[in-house]
Amino acid sequence: MRTRPSRQALLYLGVVLTCGVLLFPIYWLVVTALSPADSLHHLPPKFWPEVPQWGIFRQIMEERPIPLWLGNSILAALGSVGISMFVSVFAGYSLSRFRLRGGPSLGLFILTAKMLPATLLVIPLFGIFRQLGLIGSLWSIILAHATLIVPFSTWMLKGYFDTIPRELEQAAMVDGCSPLGAMFRVILPVATPGLAATALYGFVLSWSDYAYARTFLTNSQTNWTANLGITTMKGEYITNWNQISAAAVLVALPIIVIYLFLERYLVGGLTAGAEK
Amino acid sequence: MNQHPTIAPPFTPSSAPSRRRFGLDLARPSRRHWLGYLLLAPAVVLIALIIIYPLFVSVDMSFQNVGLVRLGAPRRPFTTINYERLFTSPEFWMACWVTFKLIVVVTIACFVLGVGTGLLVNNKFRGRAIARLFVALPWAVPEIVAVVIFAWIFDSSFGLMNWFFIKLGLVNTTINWFSDPTAAFAAVAVTMVWKGYPFVSIMTLAGLQSIPEDFYNAARVDGANGWQRFINITLPCLMPVLGVTMVLTILWVFRDFSIIYVLTGGGPLKATQTLSIMTYEQAFSFFKMGYASAVGVVTLILCVIASRLMVGRSAESIY
Numbered sequence: 001m002r003t004r005p006s007r008q009a010l011l012y013l014g015v016v017l018t019c020g021v022l023l024f025p026i027y028w029l030v031v032t033a034l035s036p037a038d039s040l041h042h043l044p045p046k047f048w049p050e051v052p053q054w055g056i057f058r059q060i061m062e063e064r065p066i067p068l069w070l071g072n073s074i075l076a077a078l079g080s081v082g083i084s085m086f087v088s089v090f091a092g093y094s095l096s097r098f099r100l101r102g103g104p105s106l107g108l109f110i111l112t113a114k115m116l117p118a119t120l121l122v123i124p125l126f127g128i129f130r131q132l133g134l135i136g137s138l139w140s141i142i143l144a145h146a147t148l149i150v151p152f153s154t155w156m157l158k159g160y161f162d163t164i165p166r167e168l169e170q171a172a173m174v175d176g177c178s179p180l181g182a183m184f185r186v187i188l189p190v191a192t193p194g195l196a197a198t199a200l201y202g203f204v205l206s207w208s209d210y211a212y213a214r215t216f217l218t219n220s221q222t223n224w225t226a227n228l229g230i231t232t233m234k235g236e237y238i239t240n241w242n243q244i245s246a247a248a249v250l251v252a253l254p255i256i257v258i259y260l261f262l263e264r265y266l267v268g269g270l271t272a273g274a275e276k
Numbered sequence: 277m278n279q280h281p282t283i284a285p286p287f288t289p290s291s292a293p294s295r296r297r298f299g300l301d302l303a304r305p306s307r308r309h310w311l312g313y314l315l316l317a318p319a320v321v322l323i324a325l326i327i328i329y330p331l332f333v334s335v336d337m338s339f340q341n342v343g344l345v346r347l348g349a350p351r352r353p354f355t356t357i358n359y360e361r362l363f364t365s366p367e368f369w370m371a372c373w374v375t376f377k378l379i380v381v382v383t384i385a386c387f388v389l390g391v392g393t394g395l396l397v398n399n400k401f402r403g404r405a406i407a408r409l410f411v412a413l414p415w416a417v418p419e420i421v422a423v424v425i426f427a428w429i430f431d432s433s434f435g436l437m438n439w440f441f442i443k444l445g446l447v448n449t450t451i452n453w454f455s456d457p458t459a460a461f462a463a464v465a466v467t468m469v470w471k472g473y474p475f476v477s478i479m480t481l482a483g484l485q486s487i488p489e490d491f492y493n494a495a496r497v498d499g500a501n502g503w504q505r506f507i508n509i510t511l512p513c514l515m516p517v518l519g520v521t522m523v524l525t526i527l528w529v530f531r532d533f534s535i536i537y538v539l540t541g542g543g544p545l546k547a548t549q550t551l552s553i554m555t556y557e558q559a560f561s562f563f564k565m566g567y568a569s570a571v572g573v574v575t576l577i578l579c580v581i582a583s584r585l586m587v588g589r590s591a592e593s594i595y
Contacts, residue, residue, distance in 0.1 A: 008401060011396075011399055011401050012401065014396055015396060015397060015401070015407050018393055018396060018411065019407060019410050019411060022389075022393070022411065022413075022414065022470075022473075023410060023413060023414075025414075025422075025425045025426065025429065025470060026413065026414070026417065026425070028425065028428075028429065028436065029421070029424070029425045029428075032428060040434060041433075041434055042434070043434060043439050044439060045434070045436055045439060083322070086318070087318040087319040087322050088319060090315040090316070090318055090319065091315065091316050091318070091319030091320070093315055094312045094313075094315035094316045095316070097312070098309060098311070098312030098315075099309075100309060100312045100313060100316070103312075103316075106316070106320070109323075110323075112580065113323070113327055115527055115531075115576070115579045115580060115583060116327070116331070116576060117530070117531040117533075117551075117552055117555070117572060117575050117576060117579065118531065118533060119531070119533050119552045119553075119555040119556045119559075119572060119575075120331075120334055120555060120569070120572030120573065120575060120576055121327070121330055121331070121334070122556070122559070123334055123337070123555075123559045123565055123568055123569055123572065124329075124330035124331070124333035124334040124337065124569075125326070125330050126559075126560075127333065127565075128329075128330060128333070143326055144326075146322065146326060147326050147327050150319065150322060150323060150326075150327075151323070151327075154319055179311055180311070204416075207418065208418040208419055208420075209534075210419065210420055210533070210534035210537075210538070211533045211534060211537075211556070214537075215560060227418060227420045227534075230420055230421075230424065231420060231423075231538050234424070234427065234538070239427075239428075241428050241431070244424055244428075245424060245425075245428065248420070248421040248424040248425070251418060251420070251421055252416075252417050252418055252421040255416045255417070255418060256413070256416045256417065258416070259413070259415070259416030260409060260416075263409055267412075267478055267482070
């Protein structure tokens with residue numbers, strides 16, 4: 001690459017401007033959260049809080065059960081990712097290693113399942129869960145999130161297992177491992193990055209859900225997830241923008257941290273298979 | 277290699293029959309496919325219970341005249357009234373039109389922004405890794421948080437957008453973003469684009485990574501300039517990835533619920549009511565579950581047709 005200094009400077013300018021404009025909404029969220037309420041209600045807007053109001057976080061925790069909501073979100077994510085990973089590890093391995101009748105059609109079904117609109121599935125699930133008495137409990141959310149995660153994680157894990165040479169298991173079996181033993185002792189350790197990426201992505205899917213939480217948990221405030229809780233802070237006429245922004249910062253933070261530190265894993269999950 | 281004959285070899289003949297005690301020797305080649313089915317079973321059972329059965333229930337419901345679903349209740353008689361109502365209802369065609377408009381606007385904007393930023397940070401410069409990370413950061417912002425951000429930016433009294441428009445002299449009075457149909461549509465579209473473009477950037481970058489450097493070197497040797505290299509190498513190599521990305525983006529807009537529902541609730545005057553929002557509203561605001569299921573089934577069929585049309589036989593690569 002021949003790079004002239006002027007071209008390089010122009011490039012930097014372009015990158016900085018683009019990032020600045022595109023990330024401004026995130027910056028604005030943080031500034032709004034840290035501004036005193038009265039300063040938000042006059043124009044021109046202040047683009048820099050003179051005295052950051054760090055107390056806002058304590059204030060919203062006192063007014064709303066935010067730690068509880070975050071805890072529920074974590075429980076729902078752990079539960080749904082746990083169930084999904086358990087079934088998808090086996091299913092993904094099976095789809096990758098065995099030539100079964102019905103395997104391809106199952107694969108095709110899984111792909112179609114990804115196209116299911118949540119708004120369609122939420123209707124029968126509501127009926128079923130009401131029958132089972134699960135409405136309002138976290139279990140309804142855990143099962144509903146599994147509908148989002150399982151098709152995705154099964155397919156993603158199949159892709160990871162496909163990249164691991166079969167000779168590994170064959171060698172393990174020659175050494176006296178059973179097929180299952182070969183899978184657990186040899187293949188899963190090798191596939192750990194793939195498992196981590198899949199679990200992380202499942203976590204993000206569960207954490208970001210609103211439709212199911214809004215439908216199944218409305219009546220039981222103690223079981224609200226953080227996403228659902230935030231939306232109740234948005235008033236019909238009056239919204240305390242600094243409070244809702246502070247709550248939104250807390251909800252966005254875990255995912256943003258995961259993204260910044262484990263981006264390679266997450267993005268690997270996003271782009272896997274798209275380059276075939 | 278020093279061998280200790282005193283130590284028993286790991287595989288003793290006595291350990292082989294011990295596995296037979298369970299009656300099924302899974303290591304035997306003839307039994308191997310059983311193991312395959314066994315491993316699939318938990319996933320198949322779970323998917324059957326939480327996806328396939330509910331799907332059947334909703335298709336079944338769409339052919340009954342039901343309000344609130346009671347699974348225990350006796351089935352209502354089979355009827356196509358929901359679909360008849362649907363196709364003669366102006367609200368449904370309006371929702372189709374809104375969905376279509378939103379798909380076109382959001383997809384095009386996401387692609388312009390996403391491919392543009394992808395190409396920009398693919399250049400070689402110091403700090404490229406950080407720039408890549410930041411350019412796609414909105415992908416990591418939960419949709420509800422994006423809604424909070426833009427609901428405040430588009431706030432009619434103290435929002436940034438109005439202040440900015442007035443400063444620029446584009447308007448002389450404040451716009452009520454959420455009570456004007458066109459403005460509300462624009463607000464929804466802007467929010468969705470901001471949330472959706474990073475995915476296109478990520479995919480574009482992944483596609484650019486997979487283009488061999490040799491292609492460019494060969495083109496340079498042949499005297500192609502930067503523009504020609506872009507048109508003749510970069511774009512054709514990106515096409516497959518961009519095709520899949522486009523389908524995924526369209527499906528996302530098709531199915532998205534939370535952004536629109538929390539930002540505008542489908543209003544004002546149903547100007548932002550897509551098929552997804554209509555399905556939900558009919559089911560949980562008016563409790564017409566049968567009718568709502570019909571809308572949902574039509575939405576699903578449209579999703580499947582749209583993706584099949586666009587990717588055709590390469591559907592396997594859809595994520």
